[in-house]
Structures are given as structure tokens and as C-alpha cells.
Amino acid sequence: MSSGEPLVVGVDFGTLSGRAVVVRVRDGAELGSAVSEYRHGVVDRILPETGRGLPPDWALQVPSDYVDVLRTAVPEAIRAADADPADVIGIGTDFTACTMVPTTADGVPLCELPGFAGEPHAYVKLWRHHAAQPQADRITALARKREESWLPRYGGLISSEWEFAKALEVFEEAPEVYTRMRHWVELADWIVWQLTGTYVRNACTAGYKGIFQDGRYPDASFLEELAPGFGSFVDDKLAHPLGALGDKAGTLSARAAEWTGLREGIAVAVGNVDAHVTAPAVQAVAPGQMVAIMGTSTCHVMNGDGLREVPGMCGVVDGGIVSGQWGYEAGQSGVGDIFAWFVEHAVPASYVDDAREAGISVHELLTRLAAVQEIGEHGLVALDWHSGNRSVLVDHDLSGVVVGQTLATRAEDTYRALLEATAFGTRTIIETFERSGVPVTELIVAGGLVKNALLMQIYADVTNLPLSVAGSAQSPALGSAIHAAVAAGAHPDVPAAAAVMGSVRRAVHRPIAENVKAYDDLYAEYAALHDYFGRGANDVMHRLAARRRSVRKGLHR
Ligand SMILES: Nc1ncnc2c1ncn2[C@@H]1O[C@H](COP(=O)(O)OP(=O)(O)O)[C@@H](O)[C@H]1O
Ligand SMILES: O=C(CO)[C@@H](O)[C@@H](O)COP(=O)(O)O
Structure with a gap:
């Protein structure tokens, strides 16, 4: 039965599982939570569909595992909280990063298309997929040579974990996947896309993982010099409207309402990263x-x-x-x-x-x-x-x-x-x-x-x-709930929401x-x-x- 107390749901998509928590907007009290382990876990040795062995440093995931979290952990958390879904005014999510998937124009992961299930590059590349180190080294070396202004913003080195290194790996090793992909998508944004039906890129991953600085990505001449034919990557596959953290990305679609048991039309926060979303939670x-x-x-x-x-x-x-x-x-x-x-x-x-x-x-x-x-x-x-x-x-x-x-x-x-x-x-x-x-x-x-x-x-x-x-055992999920509350208009901004919904125990361990x-x-x-x-x-x-x-x-x- 409805208590009339506004609630929000935060969902944290980690490396091995997704956790949902139901949180009271007024004071951040966590009323119930549930965890759903990913069925396929981290795919780092054998591709499940075909039994094909994977090369070293690979780490993939299967996107349907994330949707299973929405279908199971969210309703279970609502039940555990003994909450009325009618009281939930918003949902927020955070994800590991840089975790990437190639999709069609509609956001369908390529690994789900006929003919692509046996292609490792068509799957989600988890943040700790480290096979693109040679590509990362080339990006850093060329950026140094050209004295690209964005390089110092990344401590002088571009990581193999990030969007450009992983994309260049697809471009060079699986041209048919590269050609078929319309969007190269952070899972932080893909999950919001699944919830709302709208693709919005979040400012956090675009900045940290997507080399988006001062309103621009690396330019086409840089990318073309890196690998002939890669020059149009940003325009063709990456660039997309951005949302600020705490903004509303859209509203919950009918399909996602059915998955989660929440009301269609509630606010869905712009995607975020598990680490960054934790700062306001503490x-x-x-x-x-x-x-x-x-x-x-x-x-x-x-x-x-x-x-x-x-x-x-x-x-x-x-x-x-x-x-x-x-x-x-x-x-x-x-x-x-x-x-x-x-x-x-x-x-x-x-x-x-x-x-x-x-x-x-x-x-x-x-x-x-x-x-x-x-x-x-x-x-x-x-x-x-x-x-x-x-x-x-x-x-x-x-x-x-x-x-x-x-x-x-x-x-x-x-x-x-x-x-x-x-x-x-x-x-x-x-x-x-x-x-x-x-x-x-x-x-x-x-x-x-x-x-x-x-x-x-x-x-x-x-x-x-x-x-x-x-103060919370599930701070990323609490952080996502804080962003949900802001996206739903219940608090004016993230610092204000953090002050009432976040929690921390000071100086528990002293040197x-x-x-x-x-x-x-x-x-x-x-x-x-x-x-x-x-x-x-x-x-x-x-x-x-x-x-x-x-x-x-x-x-x-
Ligand atoms: N008592 C422990 N001491 C040290 N490490 C632990 C302990 N229990 C579990 N771990 C490690 O903690 C990690 C899980 O941390 P957790 O925050 O739950 O996961 P995630 O990073 O996926 O969100 C695993 O790598 C596991 O090996
Ligand atoms: O790299 C980031 C954030 O930038 C993390 O998402 C990534 O290290 C994964 O974090 P977890 O160890 O799964 O909590």
C-alpha cells in the first residue's frame, strides 16, 4: 500500500552482478535491495555461443544479462522494501566503464544479430578488456607527436580500456563489425537507452573515456593519421547529444515498466559510472x-x-x-x-x-x-x-x-x-x-x-x-538513487541531494x-x-x- 513517501530506485551494474536499491527521497534511507548475478559473468576464455577460445587479455560480457537485472533485481528490491511501485518517482543507474558495445541505429547489440553470435568483437567489451594496448600506445604516441591539447587532460597517456583504443581494435580486427555498427555505446548509456527508448550520452564517460574536452572530440585528421579510414569514426559512430549528470535522460518506457514493475513515465536519470556516482553517496x-x-x-x-x-x-x-x-x-x-x-x-x-x-x-x-x-x-x-x-x-x-x-x-x-x-x-x-x-x-x-x-x-x-x-554497503546504487531523485526534481541538484541522502562514517580507521x-x-x-x-x-x-x-x-x- 502506498505510504505517500516519494521513493527512488538506484541500480548499480558492477563487474559480476547488478544491485538494485529502493531509497527514500526525504533522507536516503535504504528500504530494500536485491542482487542479480550475471548469468554469463565475465567471458574471458570461451565464447558461450560457439565454444571459440578467446585470445589473451580479452574480457567480454553478454548484454542480455544486464536486462535480466532490470527484470529480476528491481522488482525483488521493491518487494524486499515492501514498497508500492506507485511511490517510485525515478530510477537512476550506474555502470562499470569503459564498457562498450557496438549497436545498430536502434541500439541492438551486434552480437544479437543473426550471423554475429560467433564474432567476439560484436559483444560487450568489458572495462578490463585489455587487448587494445597496441592501439592505445599508438594513440598516445601520435597525440604526443602532434601535441594534441587533450593529451595532458589524461595525464599524458591514453588507456587501452577506453573508447578510442577499443574502437580502433574493432576497426582493424573486425571490419565487418565496424561497418555494421551504427553506434559505439557505453553500457552506462545503453542501459538508459533500454529504460527510456532514447539514446543520450552521459558527460562523465564522454569526458573520461571518450576524450571529449572543451566541447570537442579528437579531430578527423588525427584519426585518419592514426589509421586510414578511421577519420570519420567520431561523426559516424560516436558523437551524440550529451546529458549532464543528474539531468533527466527521459522517462520510463512501457517496455521497461513491464520489466521492472515500475510506473511508465517516471524520470530516468542520465547514465553514470559506478565510481563517480559514489562521490555524492558518501x-x-x-x-x-x-x-x-x-x-x-x-x-x-x-x-x-x-x-x-x-x-x-x-x-x-x-x-x-x-x-x-x-x-x-x-x-x-x-x-x-x-x-x-x-x-x-x-x-x-x-x-x-x-x-x-x-x-x-x-x-x-x-x-x-x-x-x-x-x-x-x-x-x-x-x-x-x-x-x-x-x-x-x-x-x-x-x-x-x-x-x-x-x-x-x-x-x-x-x-x-x-x-x-x-x-x-x-x-x-x-x-x-x-x-x-x-x-x-x-x-x-x-x-x-x-x-x-x-x-x-x-x-x-x-x-x-x-x-x-x-555509510551504505551499496554506495554506488545509493549514488544512482541520488541522481534519480535530482532527475525527478525532488532535490535541486546533486550536492543538495547528497547532503540529505548520502552517508559516511568519518575517520573510522586512523593511522x-x-x-x-x-x-x-x-x-x-x-x-x-x-x-x-x-x-x-x-x-x-x-x-x-x-x-x-x-x-x-x-x-x-
Ligand atoms: N574478505 C575479503 N578480503 C579481501 N578481498 C575480498 C574479500 N572478500 C571478497 N573480496 C574481493 O572483493 C572483490 C569484490 O568486491 P565488490 O565490491 O563486491 O565487487 P565489484 O567490484 O564487482 O563491485 C572480489 O574481487 C573479491 O575477490
Ligand atoms: O573504471 C571504472 C570507472 O572509471 C570502473 O567502472 C571499473 O574499474 C570497474 O569497477 P569495479 O571494480 O567493477 O567496481
């Missing part, structure tokens, strides 16, 4: 408040006072986090993903048995064992590059390293070294911002990894910053002076290894990546 909209969204990867987002050039950042975009402010982004491509890899592939069976007996996850067991160690007791230092390096080196041909292993090294030692390595990676990013005149005054952590208290303490000690923690000192020493070792392997002193990782690529390509021919 009330971090002022300059210097850095939000680290720690899950499979970590994104660092922060508003800054004006425009600065930060080497190796992902980007700085006008209105990229909150309309009217310069938003900065940096990130680490692998964080929880690295811990997951270790748990799956490097832990003896006896640990798995012990965890089962104790009724905890292997992560929790390793964390318990690692937590009783003194800092440095394991004698290890690791580099957190198992999924490449997003910031500040922007190089996905880099790989992981653990230095110091002996016959006495145990799984919990390496696990702890990996936790620490990711904290050192975050410190490298913070120091780079500070050196570039963008001070970081507060670190606020959100995302699934918040639950690991050892990890949080390590981050506080390594960065020597008090750590505030998101401990003696730990800070011990980590300063270990960080110096990390920094030396970082520069040795990452800045050209020894290119062994590039040589190994090239060899792996050529051997595996041969196998998949």
Missing part, C-alpha cells in the same frame, strides 16, 4: 575529498579547485563527477581481482578445508592469519600489476611481482604482501596528485573491500590519512604512528621496484607480454 563533493571505490578494481575520484595536469591520472573532466566542478579520476585496474586470483590459484587445499571448517571465506582465513603479523615480518614486497597498471603508469602490459619469497613463505604472507601492494599503489596515486598541486585532504573508502578491517588499517597506515568509510614509519620503509622498496619495472629500466614485462600474446595468438588461429 557526501564527498568538495575539493580534496578523495573517494576510493575498492572492489575488483579501485577507482579514485575527487573534485579539485580548477584545472591541473596530473601525470598518469585517468583524466580531469569539467562536470565529470558533479556538474560545474572539475572532476579528477585515477585508478588501479586490479585490487580485489588480485586477491581473488590468489585465493583461486595459489592457496593450498588445506587452507580451503580450514576455511570451510571455520565457516569463513578463504579471504577471511588468510586475513586472520596475516593480521597477527608484524609489518615486514613476511620479508616480501609486491607490485600490484596483475591486471596491469592504470595509474600512474597507464600500461596494461605490466604484470605482478613478489620479491623476497623463500621456502618459509606461506600463503598468508603473500596475501598480506598483495594487500599492502595495492595500498602502496594508492599512495603512489595520492603523492602524484599532491605533487601536481591537487591536494588530497581526506580519503573516503567505499565498495566491497571496506569489510576487510586489516586492509583498511593497512591503507590508513600506508597513506598516513584517516580513513572515512561509506598508527609506528606503523606509518614501518610502511614508509617498505614503500620506498615498492617505489624503487615500481620505477625499475615500470619506467623502462628493465622492460622484461613488456617482452614477456609480447611473447605470451604471439604464442597464444598462434594457438587460437
